[in-house]
Amino acid sequence: MDQKIAVQIDDLTVAYNYKPVLWDIDLSVPEGVLMAIVGPNGAGKSTLIKAILGIIKPIAGSVSIYGKPYSKQRKLVAYVPQKGSVDWDFPTTALDVVMMGTYGSLGWIKRPGQKEKKTALESMEKVGMLAFKNRQISQLSGGQQQRVFLARALAQDASIYFMDEPFQGVDATTEIAIINILKELRKAGKTVVVVHHDLQTVPEYFDWVTFLNVKKIATGPVKEIFNDDNLTKTYGINYKVAVNK
Amino acid sequence: MSNPQIEIQIIAAIVAMACAIPGVFLVLRKMALISDAISHAILPGIVIGFFVTQDLNSPLLILLAALTGVITVFLVEFIQKTGLVKEDTAIGLVFPVLFSIGVILISKNANDVHLDVDAVLLGELAFAPFDRLMVSGADWGPKSLWIMGGILLITISLMVLFFKELKVSTFDAGLSSALGISPVVMHYGLMSVSSITVVGAFDAVGAILVVALMIAPAATAYLLTEDLKKMIGLSLLFGVVSAISGYWVAHFLDASISGSIATTLGVIFLFVYLFAPKKGLIAVLYRQKQQRIEVSLITFLLHLNRHEEESERHINHLQEHINWHVVRARTVLDLAEKNNLVEIKNDIVFLTHKGLTFTEKSLEYIISNKDEKIEPMKEDFFLFRG
């Protein structure tokens, strides 16, 4: 394949005590794909993203982003954590949260200025949240909060985006808005990796998919590998899903 | 040993036992800090009760003060429900305010109330034998002995009567409601018993050391066992041992008895924290290290099993493929070789027959992700370590 590899994972193993969470994962994500990671609860989907981003330390294995370790390529990577991972009653505004996306490129101590504010406002506009920029984050709906998180990642202006269940607990409008943005990112040549729950929408939203259940089951283009066989291997006996191709 | 000395030790031991029992349930219900809140917040109740009864050992005063304790719990829960602040902040706000009111009440009425703020914090165990229960001229022993003995008796009988209910509602609140045991009743029952115990004990050992007597024995016992009955037994034992040895430490240092009891509790906890056979710090660190090596070993064998190509199996490249430091790669390789799981030919690593069998077992475990599968393997690990 002459396609460039955006994320390369070799022999990645994460375990908690004896409990295997991820075992010996080899995975390469080609540049420019919109990839879903699917698997049952406890399959290690979020853990995989966290291990790639260095939040969790693996027991063995390596991750490289465009051929170099993550610590050297941070600025190429953006992250959307699970919405439930933070305290939304924190005293801050939507714009403030989005501005945090620029903190990485600012580095230590330096304060965000006009340039960063402009970036943040542009990202908010892309997700349709400009009108809510001064809103306290607890007064946003679940979908709006998710969009703020997405805008924060957009403000990082990265090449690769990792998103942990961005569709969880959002309304239909937000879901459409988010998927449109993801598709735009792909059009712009970015790579997007999404932990996804809703198997029904995989063929519609994504062009690449990874089946994960502690071990990697399969990875590749949705058209080729998103079938009952792989679903059964991932989810257990005779798993079938009505896939409308 | 003089008579008062023996009496002090008996009182201390009884207080320790009376505190240890509710303490176990508070620790298991993750409500240990409620004891801290109650022990401070009952102060205004005690002062007001004292205005009314003029007797620190009056049962009425104990009931009034215990009521303040239960009100504190109500208040904390009310503030938590408003959602204005986080849960722990609610506790942190309520008890200092109530305690402050108590302190100010005492200092403003210093002439009428023979309560001393130091005594509130520390208790007056040394003086306990001098306040005696006189019934028609006959000396029935120290009052506090009777009070704490009574509280201990009530606590034990309640525990024995409601042991099943307490156990179920502590470990599985959902199941307990399904069985028709009201969690609210159990909760406030426990809170009431804790409040009464704190009030009774507070006179002897002081507000803050009540907390030590409630939490420390239970926490120490919890590091040694998860069986509820054993945990209660151990807590009682730790409580009594520290009460008596604490008394003697204080005796030789000529210092506060309650401070010394708390210190002894701390020393016992520290010892158990470090050396407990399964949950102790040293055991945990050792086990984590072992597990890391063993999981590394499995990872290593799986890697060999999966990769046919020689470059992935070359002894000099292994560490860079699997991204380990040289030392760790060496340790794991040595361990594998020593146990005949692998053999090395021309610097290329191969799985032996034994290695292959073991790898297949590991695979089965990983794919099924079931704990039963790891158990027989642990025995294998045990052999490898030898």
Add this chain to the structure above:
Amino acid sequence: MNIQEYFELLWTDYTLRTITLGTAVLGAICGMLGSFAVLRKESLLGDAISHAALPGIALAFLITGAKDSGVLLLGALVSGLVGTFWIRGITSKTHLKSDTALGLILSIFFGFGMLLLTFIQKQPNANQAGLDKYLFGQAATLVESDVQLMIIVTGISLFVMLLFWKEFKILLFDADYTKTLGFNTKFIDVLITFLIVLAIVLGLQTVGVVLMSAILLAPAAAARQWTNSLGTMVLLAAFFGAFSGVFGTAISASQKNLSTGPVIVLVAGVFVLFSFVFSPKRGLLFREIRFRKNRTDLKLMKTLQFMYGIAQEHENISHPHAIRILNNFQGFTKGSLKKLENEGWIALEGQQWAMTPEGFKQAQEMYNQKAGNE
């Protein structure tokens, strides 16, 4: 001396000025750093730290024999930090939960401190007078050098806080995300913890071990109710803290036998109570008012809907109807009809009502909205 005299004396009396400045600075730094503790859900850590500092004070005295508060506070700092990291050790390496760890360290360290203090008191030649003040605090014992120390430490904390403001804020909000951006989260975390411990230790002489945590929490908890910006919250908390300090000192100095600590706590407690009830956005009072208003609005709308149903059946929507026919609909009163008239949605005449075109439009919109939602 009454409070008025106190404030008059403040301008002339040097000692009084020193003490007041001390409690004000202390309240400010505690409010500031307490905001972080509250937002980190570590409210009760402050309580544990302040108790854990007591043996440090006693040990520092035993070792050096010094009464100099700088040395004693250093001891307090060390033992407070030991307590803090032991708590973390317990929660991370054993299955004991944080509440147990906090209560355990708090009570055991305090007990050990009391053992040492009572031991010191019995020493024949020890000049022990003054260690007692660390229990409840005596602002009156503050001297100029103490206040200078407070100002220096506060200045440094303020500087560090402003320097790392961005880092503190993002760590408090989303620690994992902060890590992915390349910040050393452990360093930021230790820095915040260290500053909090420092503030607590600094306040021990004035407020005392037992009540110190309240000075940390109360101003922050009150400030949180008035604002939705972290910066404003920290500022407000500093202000509330300083005010509680000054006012508490004033009250306790103007009365006999009143320790400073409890009074400052009560003043801060009043701030909290006031904020909980009267804060316009979050306060309980306005929440209740909004709740009731919503309920009345809802009732009005229901009445209007009911009328719409009746009016629809007539060609002329403004055809008058008897109020009587509303009787089998429960949600209306004279007052609510009056309100509907005031809105211009209906017209009342005697025992009859008629819908206005505006009212009809309003009800229609609501109806469509409801249909759209479903």
